[in-house]
Amino acid sequence: MAPLPAKPDMKDRILETADRLFYLQGIRAVGVDTIAAEIGISKRTLYNHFPSKDALISAYLARRFVQPRPSEKPPVEQILGTFDALERRFAAKDFRGCPFVNAVAELGSEDKSVRKIAIAFKESRRLWFRDLLVQLGVPDAEGLATQLALLVDGSIAQDLVRNDPAMARAAKAAATVLLANAGVQVGDGGAAQKPQAKTR
Amino acid sequence: MAPLPAKPDMKDRILETADRLFYLQGIRAVGVDTIAAEIGISKRTLYNHFPSKDALISAYLARRFVQPRPSEKPPVEQILGTFDALERRFAAKDFRGCPFVNAVAELGSEDKSVRKIAIAFKESRRLWFRDLLVQLGVPDAEGLATQLALLVDGSIAQDLVRNDPAMARAAKAAATVLLANAGVQVGDGGAAQKPQAKTR
DNA sequence: GCCTTGTTACACAGGTCTGTGTACCTAAAT
DNA sequence: ATTTAGGTACACAGACCTGTGTAACAAGGC
Numbered sequence: 001m002a003p004l005p006a007k008p009d010m011k012d013r014i015l016e017t018a019d020r021l022f023y024l025q026g027i028r029a030v031g032v033d034t035i036a037a038e039i040g041i042s043k044r045t046l047y048n049h050f051p052s053k054d055a056l057i058s059a060y061l062a063r064r065f066v067q068p069r070p071s072e073k074p075p076v077e078q079i080l081g082t083f084d085a086l087e088r089r090f091a092a093k094d095f096r097g098c099p100f101v102n103a104v105a106e107l108g109s110e111d112k113s114v115r116k117i118a119i120a121f122k123e124s125r126r127l128w129f130r131d132l133l134v135q136l137g138v139p140d141a142e143g144l145a146t147q148l149a150l151l152v153d154g155s156i157a158q159d160l161v162r163n164d165p166a167m168a169r170a171a172k173a174a175a176t177v178l179l180a181n182a183g184v185q186v187g188d189g190g191a192a193q194k195p196q197a198k199t200r
Numbered sequence: 201m202a203p204l205p206a207k208p209d210m211k212d213r214i215l216e217t218a219d220r221l222f223y224l225q226g227i228r229a230v231g232v233d234t235i236a237a238e239i240g241i242s243k244r245t246l247y248n249h250f251p252s253k254d255a256l257i258s259a260y261l262a263r264r265f266v267q268p269r270p271s272e273k274p275p276v277e278q279i280l281g282t283f284d285a286l287e288r289r290f291a292a293k294d295f296r297g298c299p300f301v302n303a304v305a306e307l308g309s310e311d312k313s314v315r316k317i318a319i320a321f322k323e324s325r326r327l328w329f330r331d332l333l334v335q336l337g338v339p340d341a342e343g344l345a346t347q348l349a350l351l352v353d354g355s356i357a358q359d360l361v362r363n364d365p366a367m368a369r370a371a372k373a374a375a376t377v378l379l380a381n382a383g384v385q386v387g388d389g390g391a392a393q394k395p396q397a398k399t400r
Numbered sequence: 401g402c403c404t405t406g407t408t409a410c411a412c413a414g415g416t417c418t419g420t421g422t423a424c425c426t427a428a429a430t
Numbered sequence: 431a432t433t434t435a436g437g438t439a440c441a442c443a444g445a446c447c448t449g450t451g452t453a454a455c456a457a458g459g460c
Contacts, residue, residue: 010406026306028228031447042408043449053448097305104361105297106226106306118361147374150367154354161304161318167350174347174378181377210436231417242438243419253418 011049013039019060023099027057028106057103061117064099068128075132076184079148080172086152087168090159097160098153125149138182151175211249213239219260223299227257228306257303261317264299268328275332276384280372282352287368290359297360298353325349338382351375 017039021030032053036043050056071078089095096102100118107114130145138144155171158164180186217239221230232253236243250256271278289295296302300318307314330345338344355371358364380386 024308026228026308028306029308032449033447042410044409044451045407047449048406051449096309098357101301101357101361102305105302106228108224108226108229109296109363115361122358122361143370143373146367146370150354150358150371150374151350152354153357154350154352157298157301157353157357158322158350161301161315161322163309167346170343170346171350173343174350174374177378177381178374181381232419233417242440244421244439245437247419248436251419 010041010045014041014046014049015056015059015063018056019063022057022060023064023102024094024096026106027060027103032056057107058113058117061100061103061114065117065121065124067124075135076179076186079129079132079179080175080186082152083155083168083172083175086155086171087165090155090163090165090168095159098156101153101157122149122153125152133182133184136184138184140182144178144182147178148175151178210241210245214241214246214249215256215259215263218256219263222257222260223264223302224294224296226306227260227303232256257307258313258317261300261303261314265317265321265324267324275335276379276386279329279332279348279379280375280386283355283368283372283375286352286355286371287365290355290363290365290368295359298356301353301357322349322353325352333382336384338384340382344378344382347378348375351378 014035018030018035021035021038032046033043035056036046046056050059073081100121103114104111104118109115126145126149129148130141133141133144151171151174155167158167176186214235218230218235221235221238232246233243235256236246246256250259273281300321303314304311304318309315326345326349329348330341333341333344351371351374355367358367376386
């Protein structure tokens with residue numbers, strides 16, 4: 001009812017809402033009318049802030065591209081902690097897989113800009129792993145980083161269809177083995193190894 | 201031009217075409233008109249064989265649900281051979297990820313029937329791994345099977361965005377380590393270990 | 401007081417999509 | 431020769447989608 005209740009960055013509000021709906025329901029499944037209606041603004045206002053739906057999609061993916069902030073914790077804890085964080089996100093009921101993989105899956109491979117940002121995101125995470133592995137003195141840091149990235153994406157894909165946070169624990173257990181095999185001293189990072197009776 | 205050139209199972213032709221287009225371009229991106237036009241039949245004929253697009257989608261996914269046929273080869277070769285087969289499929293330019301994961305990603309989690317078949321497929325592959333691991337006498341066959349499944353889906357997701365068949369080799373290398381760690385005698389199954397200089 | 405900026409309400413063009421209705425046509429079976 | 435099964439051509443309803451055009455309105459800065 002209030003005509004202009006508050007205008008704290010309308011653009012941010014639009015983007016935040018588009019993000020939520022795109023992620024939860026899919027990009028093609030959500031129309032601009034739906035987004036505008038959800039915020040309670042007119043479609044015209046939305047188009048005054050974003051020239052097209054494609055621009056909104058790009059902004060959505062750019063917004064999802066968050067770099068992990070540097071941490072003081074030991075590298076091995078950071079690596080294994082990734083899977084704990086993953087498990088927490090899986091447990092949240094609004095988790096719906098990797099937004100970049102989903103976007104590529106539903107928008108097709110022809111959409112160059114979407115693929116480009118998806119590749120950049122995957123690579124940035126791989127490099128984050130690699131740098132930590134280099135700090136640990138792992139010989140083949142490149143290869144092992146790729147393998148850890150596979151475990152991350154594998155658990156995300158599995159959780160997307162199964163809705164089972166245990167996938168993150170399985171990935172952590174596998175990562176622990178791979179790290180130990182590379183000569184890294186794994187300090188039983190959070191009890192994922194000994195009591196592994198029920199890994200699945 | 202030929203009005204009835206050949207009617208070798210029209211239903212199969214429709215399904216085969218729908219499969220190809222759905223998989224390559226996405227389910228929502230392909231309309232029934234497009235499918236009919238691709239075959240050169242009228243839309244009416246399509247709807248005479250499938251009551252709705254949803255039925256066509258279900259048939260498409262059911263068709264993609266293929267069980268790996270039993271093999272005489274040693275279990276460890278079958279397991280590692282999975283990743284070789286994966287690499288071959290990645291190299292094909294018409295590979296576009298896992299149809300089940302893609303379907304769940306673009307159709308959303310509300311679509312129960314799609315999720316159901318996706319879960320069944322993932323579980324069937326996990327059980328295939330598990331049975332082979334049991335044959336090998338691996339203690340925690342359940343857990344290791346889950347981890348191998350993670351590697352499969354992880355490499356598929358990574359290849360979907362990166363288009364890099366090397367993801368399959370990285371997964372195979374990781375699988376080899378996990379198997380060895382579980383006490384399985386890995387007979388250097390296809391040279392994925394020694395010359396691993398460029399795993400990535 | 402006035403003007404600029406941002407928003408609203410609403411209609412609409414033009415496209416796509418799923419699904420149906422109808423009349424005709426061809427080939428094979430009876 | 432006639433029936434019948436399956437296919438064709440084509441229009442169309444009804445929904446939804448992206449994007450635009452237009453007139454009015456409300457608030458803050460000058």
